[in-house]
Amino acid sequence: xxxxxxxxxxxxxxxxxxxxxxxxxxxxxxxxxxxxxxxxxxxxxxxxxxxxxxxxxxxxxxxxxxxxxxxxxxxxxxxxxxxxxxxxxxxxxxxxxxxxxxxxxxxxxxxxxxxxxxxxxxxxxxxxxxxxxxxxxxxxxxxxxxxxxxxxxxxxxxxxxxxxxxxxxxxxxxxxxxxxxxxxxxxxxxxxxxxxxxxxxxxxxxxxxxxxxxxxxxxxxxxxxxx
Amino acid sequence: xxxxxxxxxxxxxxxxxxxxxxxxxxxxxxxxxxxxxxxxxxxxxxxxxxxxxxxxxxxxxxxxxxxxxxxxxxxxxxxxxxxxxxxxxxxxxxxxxxxxxxxxxxxxxxxxxxxxxxxxxxxxxxxxxxxxxxxxxxxxxxxxxxxxxxxxxxxxxxxxxxxxxxxxxxxxxxxxxxxxxxxxxxxxxxxxxxxxxxxxxxxx
Numbered sequence: 001x002x003x004x005x006x007x008x009x010x011x012x013x014x015x016x017x018x019x020x021x022x023x024x025x026x027x028x029x030x031x032x033x034x035x036x037x038x039x040x041x042x043x044x045x046x047x048x049x050x051x052x053x054x055x056x057x058x059x060x061x062x063x064x065x066x067x068x069x070x071x072x073x074x075x076x077x078x079x080x081x082x083x084x085x086x087x088x089x090x091x092x093x094x095x096x097x098x099x100x101x102x103x104x105x106x107x108x109x110x111x112x113x114x115x116x117x118x119x120x121x122x123x124x125x126x127x128x129x130x131x132x133x134x135x136x137x138x139x140x141x142x143x144x145x146x147x148x149x150x151x152x153x154x155x156x157x158x159x160x161x162x163x164x165x166x167x168x169x170x171x172x173x174x175x176x177x178x179x180x181x182x183x184x185x186x187x188x189x190x191x192x193x194x195x196x197x198x199x200x201x202x203x204x205x206x207x208x209x210x211x212x213x214x215x216x217x218x219x220x221x222x223x224x225x226x227x
Numbered sequence: 228x229x230x231x232x233x234x235x236x237x238x239x240x241x242x243x244x245x246x247x248x249x250x251x252x253x254x255x256x257x258x259x260x261x262x263x264x265x266x267x268x269x270x271x272x273x274x275x276x277x278x279x280x281x282x283x284x285x286x287x288x289x290x291x292x293x294x295x296x297x298x299x300x301x302x303x304x305x306x307x308x309x310x311x312x313x314x315x316x317x318x319x320x321x322x323x324x325x326x327x328x329x330x331x332x333x334x335x336x337x338x339x340x341x342x343x344x345x346x347x348x349x350x351x352x353x354x355x356x357x358x359x360x361x362x363x364x365x366x367x368x369x370x371x372x373x374x375x376x377x378x379x380x381x382x383x384x385x386x387x388x389x390x391x392x393x394x395x396x397x398x399x400x401x402x403x404x405x406x407x408x409x410x411x412x413x414x415x416x417x418x419x420x421x422x423x424x425x426x427x428x429x430x431x
Contacts (some may be wrong), residue, residue: 004332012327016316023315084309085325091275093301093330226277 006156009094013102014109017099021110025076035068040120049125054083058128058136058187062180065115065140066147067215070172073151074165076103077222081159084108090226100222104145104215112144135190138201149214150175156221179206228252229378229409231425232371234283236269242381243269244430253377256400256423257412261430267413268308270430271382278307282289287378294361303332304376306384310367314356317364327352328372341372346364346392360387368392369398379403381412393418 004012044054044058080086089099119140123133130140155174158164186199228250228299235245239366243266249258258265272278275284276292276299285292287390292299312321319338335342342351345365355363362386371379379400400410404423412418 002328004327008332012324015326019320020313020315047245079313081311083313084307084311085313085328086276087277087305087307087309087326088325090277091300091303091305092328093297095297099328136399205287227279 004094006094009096010044010102010105013099014106017103018104018109021106028110028114031068031072031111032118034071035064035115036118036122038067039062040125041199043054043125053126054128054191057128060126061119061136062140062143062183065119065144065175066173066180067105069111069144069147069151070117071109071167071209073155073168073172076107076152076155078155078158081225086222086226090223096219096222100152100156100218101211101215103222104149104218105175106200107152108145108148111171112148116144130164132187132191135196136183137187137205138200139186139203141199142207143183146203146210149210149218152218153214153221156218156225159225160220167173179203182206214219228288229411230286231274232268232283232284232286234273234285235281236266236273236278237281238266238269245282247430249428251409251411251426254404254423255426256404256410256420256427258412258418259428259430260413263431267430268382269308271305271380271411271413274380275303276300281309281370283393290345301337302376303380304329304370304374305380305382305403306370307382308386310363312355312363312366315354315406317352317354318347318358318369319351321366322369322373325367329370329376330373331373331375337373340367341369344372345369346394353364361389361392364388365392368396368399371396379408379410379412381410383413383415385414385416385418 007161042056046052077086080089088097092099116137119136120133123136128136151172154168158168158169161167182199182203186196189196189199230250232248234244234247242311259270261267269278269335273280287299288293311325316324319335319342322338322342323333339351345368347362347365350358350362358366367386388396393416397418400420401422403410406422
């Protein structure tokens with residue numbers, strides 16, 4: 001028998017959550033299908049006017065990504081909470097923040113990454129240029145992990161509450177506004193021939209900040225919810 | 228050695244216990260007794276650090292568990308009412324994950340040996356959702372076999388177990404005590420442990 005290292009524990013949690021997600025595929029697909037549907041409703045509702053669609057493409061895709069990432073947040077900790085796994089995680093001889101980081105990473109791979117991969121296909125419905133699509137994807141790649149991480153704080157705080165889902169969205173959505181602004185701002189900038197570096201570096205900075213602080217904050221929130 | 232001094236705990240406005248003091252040495256076992264709602268589970272959860280006591284200290288090897296944190300958790304193991312097993316995972320995967328969380332990396336062979344000793348031969352690869360309540364409890368209890376924790380905190384370990392499994396748990400506890408481990412537990416079923424004096428703590 002060997003001792004698990006910190007990295008080993010991180011990988012263990014990520015692997016476990018991915019295996020669980022693969023065995024409950026319906027949950028993963030609902031997020032993705034929701035995203036596809038919301039985005040596809042806009043061209044149908046607004047009409048096929050290319051100039052207008054191009055202008056709103058980035059906003060629609062980002063807002064849809066934001067909303068669909070809310071959908072899966074409720075499940076982030078609740079299953080582990082109900083079956084007692086969360087108790088065992090708190091008793092792990094490694095920092096709880098590390099385990100939380102693992103859960104965030106797995107959550108992003110399952111609910112954020114598919115959205116990023118799907119975005120270019122959906123962007124074509126809005127007649128986005130290749131350049132704009134590229135910027136959109138990079139923005140989403142930087143931004144969706146932040147959504148998972150901020151969302152985890154909300155999920156931890158509302159753990160075990162009845163009707164926590166709505167409260168969760170009310171808590172988390174306002175905190176995600178900066179991500180939305182810089183993400184859509186970058187696409188707008190490239191469409192009007194401006195430099196995107198500032199938007200991207202701000203998104204990158206937000207990602208680093210989130211990586212450093214959110215696991216710890218989430219761990220503290222979980223301890224409060226467990227009492 | 229585990230020392231509890233002047234511990235007080237309440238849930239909501241209701242004071243469960245106060246001025247509770249005891250100590251438990253290596254190789255000793257203690258049963259926490261009391262009626263339903265007398266605070267047995269709350270006491271055990273306080274020992275785990277889930278609940279902050281209103282007053283008093285929990286001292287492990289001379290230091291407060293609040294300060295020790297991860298060092299304490301490396302030496303203790305808690306088994307609660309909830310089994311902490313996932314329906315979608317097999318018994319084998321469940322055991323390996325929960326051992327990993329408690330800091331022990333288990334290979335497949337070791338996990339299978341533990342599960343067989345728990346009487347789950349032939350069920351290792353089945354998803355736990357098809358197992359019975361008692362078998363699921365056995366999967367959870369298999370963690371006792373693979374853990375090297377000194378302090379076992381067991382909350383109603385015998386629920387849903389049949390006579391054979393109860394005997395096996397008694398055997399495991401005896402083995403653990405012989406290796407200078409310590410056990411603190413609650414149960415409503417009789418549990419005989421040979422060779423050591425069973426200490427008891429009554430909450431009222």
